[in-house]
Amino acid sequence: MKKYIFTMIAAAFGAGAFAQQLAQTVKGRVLDTESQQPVIGANVIITSLNPVQGAATDAEGNFRIEHVPVGRHAFRITSVGYDDAFLQEIGVGSGKEVELNIRLTESFRALDEVVVKAQKETGAPLNDMVSVSGRSFTVDQTKRFAASVNDPARMALSFAGVSTTDDGGNLIIIRGNSPKGLLWRMEGVEIPNPNHFASEGTSGGGVSALSANVLGNSEFLTGAFPAEYGNATSGVFDLKLRKGNNEKREYALQAGVLGLDFAAEGPIGAKGGASYLANYRYSTLSILSKLGVTMGDAVNDFQDGAFKVYLPYDEKAVVSVWGMGGISTSTVNNDDIKEKFTSNRGMLGVNYLRYLNSRSYMETIVSYAATRQTGDFLDKESQDVYQQNFINQTLRVSSLFNAKLNSRNTLRIGAIINHLDFNLFDQNNEDGPFVKNLDQKGNTQLFQAYAQLKSRLSPNVTLNAGLHGMLLGLNNQYAIEPRLGMKWAVAPRSTISLGAGLHSRTESISTYFAQVKAIDGQSNLVNKNLKLMKSAHFVAGYEFRPSAGWRVLAETYYQHHYHIPIGPPNTNSPFLLHNSMLNEIDGFVNDSLVSAGKGRSYGLEVTVEKSLTAGIYLMSTTSLYQSKYTGRDGIERSSRFNGQFVQNLLAGKEWKVGKNKTNIFAANIKLLAAGGNMTTPVDLEKSRKEGRTERDWSRSYSEHLPHYFRTDLRVSYTKNKRRTASTISLDLQNVSNRLNAFDRYYDKKEDRVKLITQVGLIPVLNYRLEF
Template sequence: MNNANLPNRFIVLSLLMSMASFLSFAQSSGNLKGKVIEKATKQPLIGANVYIDDLKQGAVTDTSGVFSINDIPVGAHSVTISSVGFQKKIISEIIITSNKTYYSEIELLEDVSVLSGVTVKGFSGEMNPLTPVSSYSLSREEIFRNPGAQGDIMRALSFLPGVVSGGSQFSAIAARGQGTQDNVYMVDDIPMFNLSHLEAEGINSGFNDPNGGRFSIFAPRVIDNVQFQNGGFDAAFGRRSSSYLSLGVKEGNKESWSFSGQFDLLGATLIADGPVSKKTSIFASGRYLNFGMLLNLLGQNANTITLGDYMVKSTTQINVRNKLSVIAMYNPESPSRTIDDVEAGVNLNDDNSTGTALWNHQSSNVMVGVNLQTLLDSKSYLKNVLYYRSSRLDNNFGRYNPSVDSEGVVVDPLHRGYVANLRRIQNNQQEVGYRSIYTKNFDKLILTAGVDAMMVNLDYERRLFQTDTIFTLRTRDINTNSPRYYQILDPALYNSRYDGSAFNGSGYVTLSWRLSNRFTLNPGVRYDYTGFTGQHTLSPRLSGSYAVSERQSLNFATGIYYQDAAYTNVAGQSSGNTIWNERSFQSILGYKFQIANDWKFVAEGWHKRFDDVIVQPNRVESYLTNDGDGYAYGADFSLTKRLSSKYYGQLGYSFMESKRNDNNGLGEYDYAFNIPHTISILGSYKPSDKWIFSGKFRYSTGRPTDAFIIHPDVLGNPDNQKYGQEITQVNGDRLPDFISLDLRADYNVLTKWGVFSAFVDLVNVSNRFNVNSEIYIPETGNVFNLGLGVFPTFGVRVEL
């Protein structure tokens, strides 16, 4: 990959920054307005203080919990919200723009201090006794500033302790020894099973790619708040077992309209945000990405990759007791590599060569949800959520058969023709769901009880159109009496067809019981019924926190977690073969030290034991069983400086071991995301209102990969030379270590008409090629490395 001319590409950005300095600046003012409520009961807080730290001016909330501060100078301001009996909350940066009102609804947690006279300032619920372990939060500004993330929430999460991404070009996250499909995702209280684009279902010999997707379905600045628990989450959440991620989509501004646009190497994003009536506000965003310009910049193969993300959310305060939000999302994508994209002269052994594969993917996701929050009395509230989601996918896979020279360079792409439609995956899902969650706050007890119900329809087909030859196999698949170093894939052992519906139901109760000023205990139990398997499961869970002092606590969590089989796996089984839910037993013990108002140290040790793990006896056939088991354990350490004043950052280290055993006589092996050592360092500094500089360093042990040997001319045909790959040990080797330094610079100018911003975001500035996986090439007997070197983007953002 040649990036010698890369610096010249930034001339355009430099010119844009220079132009910005000539924009007329009007030193005028704007306003701040909002509402302060209790997190536990959602009731308005009367008499809460809202204080703009640098201006030393503020306001007090009225009987409706509403406050208003006018004539605030334009720029970034830190705001502290406090109320007697509640934790102080800091909003590190509120951007006030000319002649507009910034509106925010703010939740405060009950004070958990054990000594009088000292108040620990909490950030977005991090001192919540309901979530004593593995809890992290990110603000909208912290997500956007995260270097290398390019505004992508999933990439921003990959630096958290115990979290790894699919690696390099992938953004989906895997947590504490489990996979990218094992996480609970909630978006505005609506369950989502996939938050990523380009997940490439079916690309791995017709089965799911374990790396997950490459980009999140949320455009920059769409997500307003993030809550992440790296295990140990309570009984209110289930059907996935690894981690819990809650994303809150920004609500529309109730006071004034704003319009913004971001334009960069990847594409464009437009956002509109404002009131449509006295009671209703709208937040709408649209993003279109086309990767052609970036791929050309990086000198990579010409593939067509386009995707879009479109969202609208309305919020209506019906009356003092009822708040209604409606959200709708549409996320299409259309990547392809056809025979027209293939040229002579390409070396199949080069990194990211994509080998001889052809594909044409068409997919789209739709989600519509309605969320009604009702205040029942001064101590309780009810959430009712109704949602519909659908996913439509049509993936076609083919292969061309070139002639290559001794170095692996394609001489004639169509030497033996090509097959455009060798395999096809069609996966259409529809789900209608309802959730009702009741919360009651007693004197020393918070009760949460709820039910979930969903009707799921699967219309699935996996089809191989002709007998295929697979040149990768394991040693155990070889017939020792008549060795043959390839497999013949019969459509009868691959094809599957499923069209059916099933009902899934859940019920759960959790308590947060403050036994004393120092000790909080959170017992809970969850019941799930899974219609596709007819399985009933019960999951008891327990967590707690003991306050050693006003700033230090010991925390723990333990429980049973069940995980539904992926819908694609359920639909892919032959008649009569039922796969069950996987089960894990999890325990966490941690220590938390709130060093200062915005400094926190956390150390946690954890252990997991797995059984009924779904395994695939033959890698190219549909048949699955629950014969697997395994275990994982590790420890995470983090020192976090939350965003306040001019800087924030985090230092983290994670140790992890994760093993699986398919119980097929070959013993245990490293799980795909067994990453023993991970180090992350992140920092951001804002020297002035105009400039923000951020950097992030990441190191991790290389991911496991199969150990193998190569057999030449396995077809015995010199005119059609093919090499066979014999896997001698599953995940018996490792890829090179992952090392990346990411840098970001933002330049902001407040003008008389709004905000102008220009940014540069560089992933892996040293251009070290970080390998994500190895793809075997039968035509050359080698592997090409799938990964990423430097990945730059730059652009501008304008807000009116």
């Protein structure tokens, strides 16, 4: 009896002691990389704990580890017949359970064979068919990196090969290419540009409409993409939405300069694994404007939302319903101008995933996307009016078949049908009576198909080969695009990679239907038969991982661009004679064009990265590049985006603080130095005559703007309680208050050319509560 009482007392004290240590549940699923089938009996071990904690996966590949102390943790995942996998910098907080989706690659080596294998760790692409120029990123990084402010596009600006010199937007310039060449994907299908205040055909905007509350780990590619990625020439943002918690309800509230967010997730039904996840954000600027607080001449309003419903249909099928949307309006009314600009977008998708057998699956996706952009502009002095209304809708049906033929070979084939519906209007009276630049409505189709094979030629060499085809029904222009990639693990921690491929992209529908006046005064659709812009990519890389937390990656590349829209042979316009669409950032061009231009870009990139271990992370990216174009005049010039160099340095430190060391104080810094964009000099005499900025296009993009320098700081404090976690953070963007150059223009009042500078210091305060 005494022994029983003593045991009960000891257990009570132990429980009390354990209750003082804040902990959370880590759960997830382990799947075979190629077949997406569950890996039974895999061991998931938390190596950062002493003694280690872990669990084994069940018949569905699920695992669950309870009572994991809050903080950062490293994981090792092992299973007989599979290569080990490693996860670093996984944050565990007390407010929300952590769910991990882990993939293992089957090993086919003989027991006595000596194998040279590079470990797949932090930063490695999620898609195993990506051989070069690709990396994954976590939602935690979008929250943690200084100046990212929960925006994956701004976070990507820290990666090698990526640049921007615009403080007011998140346009992504990849390897000196126009940001128009970027493909946005979500849940496996192409989506419209997911940014607020985005103009026709552009890939960025002022504020991201994506929420970190719903995003999962995603992928960013900068060149030589696998065959499944089409309609892209510069880069790919491949976004994933995470599943909601299927066991308990969880919530998150967030308030900051950019908006007020509310997120909710939880199970659907008593059991079965179904879940929901939803997020809504309303602009803080909208609230302030309604209270009478204004910031400058412009009044900016926006709101957005996103959701995902995950529904297991039976043991071999899953249905996911997802969507996102955003509306944004900018209004200006002062002594000089009156302007209202709206940019709205929405998308809805249904994914049906069916496991055909133990080695193959098929996924069919039906999605709908729509964008609407309107603009009404009045110059009060000249009475010039500009009006625009662009409506684009797309219905997509895509299907993918994936078969793991054996431990060495995996085949993936797919097809995509895009039905494009448009209603486009654009007019102005700048040169007298109103002129319609665009007044078209109708529909057309874009057809895509691809096949790719991943072949592990040996334990050390993997070959990815594929073919992508694309046909635009509007003008029957097509492209056949071969793709090839190789990875060779030449030493235990060293990998050589090679990639090559041909890539194509359509122009914005509005450009095809631009109405250009001929000599007889009639408007003609001269751009309707433009060819698909093409870009051939060649990449070579070397990666070295000296330890589990460090990686060094060097890549060199060459890109050849052709079928670029430029001015027609008989043009008298200086703009068309000396320019190229490689210099444009948005889609609507109401000029006569032909697909006869070319360009090239080449460079070297070096990344040195330490993942967040022992409370410290570090990343340095160096990009040296050249970007050129050749216009109608036959002269090769620097492109608009030829900044020539970008140097990023990020570093961060986390400290465990508080009585029980369960709270976290973090400090992060980002240093950026980049070459300024090229600009076309202002023609002062012509500007004086016209009373507005006029460019000397005979010297197109010959003037280098001053170099761009910026320092960003972020500090945050996270307090973990028994059932909640709260974080307060302050981002100081451009902390040195440097007024970087944006462009030059003619000031009519002062009769001189002036430099447009960008904003200085921007503080972004944010509070987040998870429960």
